[in-house]
Amino acid sequence: MKPSVQNRTNLDPAARHFALWGLARLGIDVVEEQDRFIARFPPRYGGVFNRENRVTFAFEPVDFSHEPVESLAPASAAFRWLVDELYRRHLVREAVPFDQPNGVAHLAQLLFPAYGIEDGNVQLAGCTLEDRLIFRFDYGPCGGENAPVEQAAFVDVTGCEVNDEARQLLGLDRLRDSTMPRRLRGKELARMIRLADIAAANEGRSAAGESGMAAGGKADLLSATGIWCKHAQGKLRFRIGHAMAELPFSGWARTLVPPPFVCRESGITTYELAVTDDGRIVAAEAVGTCAVSGQRVVNHELRRCAATGLEVLAELTALCPLSGETVLRSSLVRCEDCGQEVSPRVVIDGRCEACRRAKHG
Numbered sequence: 001m002k003p004s005v006q007n008r009t010n011l012d013p014a015a016r017h018f019a020l021w022g023l024a025r026l027g028i029d030v031v032e033e034q035d036r037f038i039a040r041f042p043p044r045y046g047g048v049f050n051r052e053n054r055v056t057f058a059f060e061p062v063d064f065s066h067e068p069v070e071s072l073a074p075a076s077a078a079f080r081w082l083v084d085e086l087y088r089r090h091l092v093r094e095a096v097p098f099d100q101p102n103g104v105a106h107l108a109q110l111l112f113p114a115y116g117i118e119d120g121n122v123q124l125a126g127c128t129l130e131d132r133l134i135f136r137f138d139y140g141p142c143g144g145e146n147a148p149v150e151q152a153a154f155v156d157v158t159g160c161e162v163n164d165e166a167r168q169l170l171g172l173d174r175l176r177d178s179t180m181p182r183r184l185r186g187k188e189l190a191r192m193i194r195l196a197d198i199a200a201a202n203e204g205r206s207a208a209g210e211s212g213m214a215a216g217g218k219a220d221l222l223s224a225t226g227i228w229c230k231h232a233q234g235k236l237r238f239r240i241g242h243a244m245a246e247l248p249f250s251g252w253a254r255t256l257v258p259p260p261f262v263c264r265e266s267g268i269t270t271y272e273l274a275v276t277d278d279g280r281i282v283a284a285e286a287v288g289t290c291a292v293s294g295q296r297v298v299n300h301e302l303r304r305c306a307a308t309g310l311e312v313l314a315e316l317t318a319l320c321p322l323s324g325e326t327v328l329r330s331s332l333v334r335c336e337d338c339g340q341e342v343s344p345r346v347v348i349d350g351r352c353e354a355c356r357r358a359k360h361g
Contacts, residue, residue, distance in 0.1 A: 014191065014194045016072075017194075017197075018189045018190055018193040019079060021193060021221065023082065025086070025222070025223070028040065030057075036057065036058050037056070037059075039055045040053060040054050049070055055070055058072065059072055074186025075186065079186065092184070092189075093223070093226070094226045095175035095176060095177055096230075097171035097174065097227070097254055098174040107232055107253065111249070115272075116273070117240060117274075120275070121238075121239055122236055122237065124234055125234065125237040129230045129232055130233070132157075132228070132230075134154060134162060134172065134226075135156075135195055136153070136154050137153045137196045138222045138224075139152070140222050153199040154172055155198065161199070169252070169254070170252060170255065188226075192224055193224075196221050229254070232249070232250065232251060233250045234248070235247060235249070236248075238273055240281055243279040245273075245281035263283035263286055264282075265280060265283075266299065268285055270284065277295050282298055292312045292328070295313065301314060303317045305326065305328040306323075306345065307327045307345055312328055320345075321340060322343070323343050323346050333347045335347065335350070335352035335355055337352070338355050
């Protein structure tokens with residue numbers, strides 16, 4: 001008699017896909033009969049479901065009057081058993097890159113030494129470490145749990161392939177088990193199996209089709225690993241006295257490179273910072289000192305006196321009306337004839353160049 005189906009839940013087909021793949025990888029034969037699946041458990045499982053080696057599963061609510069039916073929907077106890085067993089046998093696992101920084105303190109050790117701060121310090125401000133998931137799928141010939149792996153594929157959660165360069169940078173070929181596995185949830189596992197199909201199609205493998213898995217594990221997907229890669233984002237805060245400047249950073253924690261400081265005042269890109277007397281944190285290479293006042297300012301705010309060669313604040317200088325040279329006001333000389341204040345470089349015997357020309361004109 002055909003079973004009646006009640007209250008269909010519109011189960012994500014990928015969740016069903018994952019469950020059938022998992023059963024096949026555990027060596028459990030599954031045969032589909034209408035809206036139910038008959039699973040035959042090997043003796044090593046000892047009849048985990050009511051001590052029965054033959055168990056009927058369904059992914060939707062069904063009514064079988066003649067035999068008990070175990071639900072294999074993602075929220076069911078049977079689904080949780082399946083996930084736990086896959087984790088236990090490392091057919092599904094969670095891992096992290098072996099040498100990945102795992103805390104903010106590690107980021108500080110990576111970033112801080114790059115900067116030279118004159119009489120100041122650097123701190124982390126608002127730094128976060130976000131775990132982002134990348135999947136590794138191992139493929140090979142079918143042959144039970146211990147089938148040899150022939151090829152691995154890496155994809156991110158959008159289904160995009162992680163290329164060889166990124167794999168090396170992120171350390172995806174050298175992993176260790178996560179010390180705090182999250183146990184991927186039903187939706188994440190469903191997404192994982194969809195991505196496995198995408199990866200298989202991209203590489204020209206036979207996709208892990210549901211019918212093949214139900215028929216005894218013909219799929220070539222051997223195992224799946226969720227790799228948690230840490231992505232860092234935050235700001236570096238530089239302090240010198242009462243002055244402060246911030247520098248944002250973002251990137252994978254394992255490959256994070258200290259960003260250079262771009263000085264707004266000079267445009268210089270640098271890792272050496274200093275402060276002006278008016279409280280601006282700037283590139284150390286851009287700081288100059290007025291030879292007269294001793295004030296520390298940005299270099300472009302200084303002028304070279306044509307008469308003395310001194311670098312001084314622009315406000316302390318004037319333009320010679322005859323030569324157009326920049327000269328310290330205190331170095332200007334008054335012409336004895338016309339009374340103009342001019343550069344000493346255009347004065348001879350107390351008379352400016354203009355007055356000398358007029359006298360001999």
